[in-house]
Amino acid sequence: MPSDPDSSHTHVPSPGVAGLAHDLRLACMRISRRVRFESPSEVGPHHFSVLARLASNPQPLGDLAELERVRAPSMSKTVAGLVDLGLVQRDPDPTDGRVVVISLTDWGRNTLSTERAQRDVWMATRLEGLTPHEKAVLREATALLERVVSQ
Amino acid sequence: MPSDPDSSHTHVPSPGVAGLAHDLRLACMRISRRVRFESPSEVGPHHFSVLARLASNPQPLGDLAELERVRAPSMSKTVAGLVDLGLVQRDPDPTDGRVVVISLTDWGRNTLSTERAQRDVWMATRLEGLTPHEKAVLREATALLERVVSQ
DNA sequence: TATTGTTATACTCTATAACTATA
């Protein structure tokens, strides 16, 4: 139970948008933090994030670096680690000899699914006891959050 | 706009608690990720987190290490950095000569407030256009999330 | 003797700069 380092500042109860923004931001960050801290995980956050990027499509190393907002040498090292773990593979690009395409191995895809499932379990466990009305509110809120975050 | 590495796996629309848990977890993690990435910040995440811990009370270094889930030597180094930046100070505990109490300086408190305000602004900006009903839904959802996360 | 914090050393992930291979 990691407590929340960003929750202890005084603010007025919640009048307008500002109060809602504050409270909602903190609630989301708390959920996020606890999912990351408390879901059992075989791979570190950086490895997990790269695996997730590769779930839909193989990617050239450079694109992967840009998506993850790190430099090419950093991604090169991360990928080397993932290759050693058997989670991804490097292949030459047939149309451009300079490019190295990274893709999930079967074991990597399996590992990714397991990790994701464990994160969902953490959340589902905590939603079990809610009433149908409360679940409906959260469902509606989820759609709103998705809209808001995609702005 | 960092896209979401954990969002691309296929799943059924959202039938029961499992679907809601999945979608809601992703929405919270996306909000959290974008707040961290897109809010302008003078201090790194580790420094911010320690400043936030000290907002309400000064803390012995050992307690701070435990709260932040790092070992004492790591926290000792982090605190040394914060002292160099003028954000916190070390003081001896009058009742126990072994203990070093860490507290915010005025500059540290000021910096913390600014960082927090910037995070809230990011969120508030995105809630501006919502209808009163939608804001009411999010307010109710916030209370539910707080209940859920404190289980 | 046990506890609090620091120092010494090492590992991981990050970066920039220099290098190789290909376009």
Next chain:
DNA sequence: TATAGTTATAGAGTATAACAATA
């Protein structure tokens, strides 16, 4: 000459182990 990726080296932040000061 420009681009994709790797290798070399260095800077944070983390850890464990050994040490100093205090209880």
